[in-house]
Amino acid sequence: MRKDIAVIEGDYSGPEVVREAVKVMKRTAEVFGHQFSFTNVLMGGAALDATGNCLPQRTLDRCLASDSVLLGAVGGPKWDDVDRNNRPETGLLRLRKGMKLFSNLRPARVFPQLAAASSLKPEIVAEGIDFVIVRELVGGIYFGVHETVIENGVEKATDTMSYSEPEIERILRVAFETARKRRRGLVSVDKSNVLDCSRLWTKVFHRMATDYPDVQAQDMLVDNAAMQIVRRPSQFDVIVTENMFGDILSDEASMVTGSIGLIPSSSLGETSCGLYEPIHGSAPDIAGKNVVNPIGAILSGSMMMKYSFGMLEESAAVDAAVNRALDEGYRTGDIMSDGCKKLKTVEMGDLVASYIS
Ligand code: IPM
Numbered sequence: 001m002r003k004d005i006a007v008i009e010g011d012y013s014g015p016e017v018v019r020e021a022v023k024v025m026k027r028t029a030e031v032f033g034h035q036f037s038f039t040n041v042l043m044g045g046a047a048l049d050a051t052g053n054c055l056p057q058r059t060l061d062r063c064l065a066s067d068s069v070l071l072g073a074v075g076g077p078k079w080d081d082v083d084r085n086n087r088p089e090t091g092l093l094r095l096r097k098g099m100k101l102f103s104n105l106r107p108a109r110v111f112p113q114l115a116a117a118s119s120l121k122p123e124i125v126a127e128g129i130d131f132v133i134v135r136e137l138v139g140g141i142y143f144g145v146h147e148t149v150i151e152n153g154v155e156k157a158t159d160t161m162s163y164s165e166p167e168i169e170r171i172l173r174v175a176f177e178t179a180r181k182r183r184r185g186l187v188s189v190d191k192s193n194v195l196d197c198s199r200l201w202t203k204v205f206h207r208m209a210t211d212y213p214d215v216q217a218q219d220m221l222v223d224n225a226a227m228q229i230v231r232r233p234s235q236f237d238v239i240v241t242e243n244m245f246g247d248i249l250s251d252e253a254s255m256v257t258g259s260i261g262l263i264p265s266s267s268l269g270e271t272s273c274g275l276y277e278p279i280h281g282s283a284p285d286i287a288g289k290n291v292v293n294p295i296g297a298i299l300s301g302s303m304m305m306k307y308s309f310g311m312l313e314e315s316a317a318v319d320a321a322v323n324r325a326l327d328e329g330y331r332t333g334d335i336m337s338d339g340c341k342k343l344k345t346v347e348m349g350d351l352v353a354s355y356i357s
């Protein structure tokens, strides 16, 4: 197969991890007889510096014309004072919206080799942590009206959250289908004791649950969910929630797994052209030193092959190569422990690529 991949290296540590992911994808294409072409495009801080725009139209057009997009991470202290309309993060939000990527999947699972890195007690980790957060990605408060005004000499800021029934239904559909392919447990997270958006959300959820009698559907308030994720994470299979709750809970979930550097994510809409990125940020403090963990980016490439290209074997080969490297005790600094062998970013990428077969 031929696949055309748009690559956004991004800012700070972004380029370092993306290069390793591209290296592993190239090796996979070689082994399995595919042709992958990679085209670098600019978004975020790098785009702002080069063009004055955090998401140039050219980039959006190129991404829409590609078979999928691989992204490192954007943003960092260099652009802290930039106006919100042109911040690196705004580039990412516009890209998600422009590509209509409403569904964001963020797996949270403990790699058995790294169980000790979890922030939870070993007996809780031993119960098993393997769930996925399905986050609505192009609606809610992220895309409502944002406004700061001065009224009678007092500064006042407003952000609005809104959701329509079709927006809720399409993301819940993805969640129910995802649960069906897993252990058939689905928890919808909301704040229906306070928010109208959540009340509409849960109404649609309960209605749709009758279409999926094989899925065990339950709703949970977001504050309780935040607590349950650290109390007994083994109870979760699939969590579905709106944009901002999903942002917050997915960071919490990654910490529970102990390995934020290892977690990939996919963002998809109605077509197979998606955006794949590690969930970690641009890690400005350790950027440029060849020490960041490229595994989250490498596994994002694996997810792209699986979900956008239907290359199940190829994706499994990458996952197996990562597992082998971890089994053999190879670690980057963030997940280093006694008795393991510490590798630089590039060395980890080389090792994983060499294990693809
Ligand atoms: C994420 C990030 C983004 C978000 C930021 C960079 C806008 O935190 O992907 O989780 O809030 O969605």
Ligand code: MN
Binding pocket: 247, 248, 251
């Ligand atoms: Mn986030």
